[in-house]
Amino acid sequence: MPSKQxxxxxxxxxxxxxxxxxxxxxxxxxxxxxxxxxxxxxxxxALPLLLEDRPDRARAVLESFSDTxxxxxxxxxxxxxxxxxxx
Amino acid sequence: MVSRxxxxxxxxxxxxxxxxxxxxxxxxxxxxxxxGFYDYFRQLTEYEPKRAARFGIRHYSWLCINPKExxxxxxxxxxxxxxPQFLDxxxxxxxxxxxxxxxxxxxxxxxEEHVQLAxxxxxxxxxxxxxxxxxxxxxxxxxxALAGFSKLDRGKVIVDHVEExxxxxxxxxxxxxxxxxxxxxxxxPNRAIDMLEIYGxxxxxxxxxxxxxxxxxxxxxxxxxxxxxxxxxxADIHQVIYENPKKFLSQSPKFIA
Numbered sequence: 001m002p003s004k005q006x007x008x009x010x011x012x013x014x015x016x017x018x019x020x021x022x023x024x025x026x027x028x029x030x031x032x033x034x035x036x037x038x039x040x041x042x043x044x045x046a047l048p049l050l051l052e053d054r055p056d057r058a059r060a061v062l063e064s065f066s067d068t069x070x071x072x073x074x075x076x077x078x079x080x081x082x083x084x085x086x087x
Numbered sequence: 088m089v090s091r092x093x094x095x096x097x098x099x100x101x102x103x104x105x106x107x108x109x110x111x112x113x114x115x116x117x118x119x120x121x122x123g124f125y126d127y128f129r130q131l132t133e134y135e136p137k138r139a140a141r142f143g144i145r146h147y148s149w150l151c152i153n154p155k156e157x158x159x160x161x162x163x164x165x166x167x168x169x170x171p172q173f174l175d176x177x178x179x180x181x182x183x184x185x186x187x188x189x190x191x192x193x194x195x196x197x198x199e200e201h202v203q204l205a206x207x208x209x210x211x212x213x214x215x216x217x218x219x220x221x222x223x224x225x226x227x228x229x230x231x232a233l234a235g236f237s238k239l240d241r242g243k244v245i246v247d248h249v250e251e252x253x254x255x256x257x258x259x260x261x262x263x264x265x266x267x268x269x270x271x272x273x274x275x276p277n278r279a280i281d282m283l284e285i286y287g288x289x290x291x292x293x294x295x296x297x298x299x300x301x302x303x304x305x306x307x308x309x310x311x312x313x314x315x316x317x318x319x320x321x322a323d324i325h326q327v328i329y330e331n332p333k334k335f336l337s338q339s340p341k342f343i344a
Contacts, residue, residue, distance in 0.1 A: 002318045010316060058278065062252040066223040076158050076189035081219035
């Protein structure tokens with residue numbers, strides 16, 4: 001198993017790149033006109049999970065984006081998935 | 088691989104791929120008749136094995152009506168009626184990829200009918216779990232439904248496209264779990280390796296998404312390279328990318344490794 005130092009050597013630049021991309025996306029959302037929707041709200045809700053002291057942040061983020069409803073429609077109301085549950 | 092060019096078979100052969108299996112899945116659009124599926128099943132069982140063989144790759148398939156088009160139960164049952172005549176084809180391993188798409192009652196009913204078809208013919212099952220926000224709910228529904236089949240051999244079932252929030256549900260219930268690698272939007276090689284490190288490789292495999300969306304047939308060898316960079320041993324890499332699929336697929340007497 002690689003050490004923290006070895007993982008940093010392998011993956012820090014890529015992870016830094018992804019974090020800056022996320023920051024730039026949030027800036028872009030602020031800068032552009034129009035209303036935000038449930039997807040951006042879901043993203044904002046997930047962000048604090050990254051700073052929690054826990055071993056399963058990826059799982060927690062995925063769960064926060066998940067549909068938690070319990071009812072089953074007879075047929076699909078729409079097709080496709082947007083990545084965040086409709087509020 | 089019906090959604091792929093012949094070049095992709097060549098690339099896979101160059102990367103060392105010896106065998107691949109392809110599930111029946113959504114064609115990128117809804118087919119207008121069961122006849123369309125008859126032709127599709129012929130393509131999967133007759134044409135694609137020949138196309139792969141040109142590059143020394145053995146091609147196997149799984150048959151079903153995919154969850155998305157299964158939301159029309161009448162249509163789905165018409166298509167399902169075609170499947171038994173293809174089950175004796177020498178490269179058909181089992182039923183798949185069945186499962187759920189938008190977690191509807193119609194999809195669930197057809198999923199259960201597919202499972203019964205597999206149980207009746209003693210076939211392995213490949214299960215698709217829904218994407219993105221629908222995955223957790225869909226995985227739970229699938230596992231609940233499977234629990235109702237007392238004659239089902241859980242070791243002959245692989246639940247595919249697991250991610251960090253669903254993998255433990257699948258493994259704890261005794262099934263195999265598949266991690267499907269995508270270049271974007273879903274499970275990445277590094278996340279798949281994380282799951283291997285956390286959960287072990289006993290009933291885990293990974294596969295390359297090779298569909299109509301942005302996907303990469305070489306995702307598995309690329310993940311193997313990433314495993315090497317993360318200091319996984321050659322034996323561990325061989326176990327997860329070769330021995331594990333071989334072990335699961337060998338439960339079909341048609342599978343020859």
